[in-house]
């Protein structure tokens with residue numbers, strides 16, 4: 001039986017995270033289902049951004065590197081992310097973009113496993129992970145091999161240096177079993193490198209418990225750090241002395257302000273830094289992360305599950321007749337905070353939905369992707385969004401040349 005709007009309201013009334021929505025700026029008339037691409041703006045970021053520009057930069061000038069804690073920000077903000085992903089502080093640092101961090105860690109992983117030449121991944125992961133692996137492989141004479149997700153564990157062997165995976169698939173929301181794959185990699189002497197871009201901030205991640213080796217992730221998706229927010233690197237403590245990477249810039253030096261002629265790596269996670277951090281973005285990310293202070297990530301994951309479950313249930317009931325099929329795992333435990341629907345006209349449908357205030361996104365060739373962020377969405381939002389999708393299909397509102405013409409960013 002179809003879940004009613006009243007039933008969704010009742011679910012929201014029992015939502016332990018309901019208060020979190022008030023901490024975000026959300027435009028009137030918009031149901032924002034794209035926080036997996038660019039997270040919504042936390043209110044605290046507005047004031048913090050003003051403060052760093054108007055006071056710390058304008059008044060403090062260069063003194064702010066010391067006086068306003070800019071210099072220590074990558075480590076400090078990294079420690080906040082560590083708390084969200086089940087790592088220890090001192091295992092995470094904020095730096096560069098996810099792509100650059102993948103490069104650093106893949107190079108680092110290959111050097112930690114001399115004699116092993118294979119970077120192993122799966123088909124269908126986010127392209128930058130594969131592109132960087134291909135770039136690394138071609139420069140150092142390694143191999144980048146991709147297999148189907150089901151064949152992954154069997155493909156790990158004594159040639160595998162590192163298994164590099166997006167923990168939650170960007171298109172379907174499928175979650176890899178981090179502990180199981182890590183154990184399988186370790187049993188063959190290989191390392192794991194996880195891209196947490198679609199996991200951190202919505203799942204109860206436990207990198208320490210899973211014995212993960214290395215990880216990276218975006219700051220601008222579920223962590224809400226803003227467009228182009230810096231990314232982060234996780235290196236388990238046990239690897240921090242031995243690991244190196246080729247982007248040995250002065251910020252990763254042991255004593256950068258000694259201006260020594262030769263590179264000596266900093267101790268601990270700080271060696272993963274390269275150059276001067278983008279302080280305006282980093283300050284925004286830090287303020288955004290305060291939203292997570294004291295949050296129980298198990299509750300966050302449970303709500304994500306409840307929202308995606310509702311979306312899938314309503315889609316089955318109301319959208320199947322329009323030709324949609326569910327492209328996300330039906331098992332909630334294997335699904336991140338997104339629900340994806342496949343449809344041959346997915347691109348035009350997504351544009352028509354955006355025009356109606358339901359912002360999701362399109363992923364080629366045929367996926368309409370909806371990020372159901374537990375911190376600022378309700379069950380009623382999901383109910384209303386599915387109603388609007390139903391209406392856009394019923395009225396064929398998507399079927400116009402304007403909606404069918406591809407834009408540069410989808």
Ligand SMILES: Cc1ncc(COP(=O)(O)O)c(C=O)c1O
Pocket residue numbers: 037097098099100126128129166170195197198218231
């Ligand atoms: C899984 C994953 N990794 C990495 C990125 C992007 O990396 P970068 O921060 O280098 O643009 C994305 C962007 O959507 C992504 O989905």
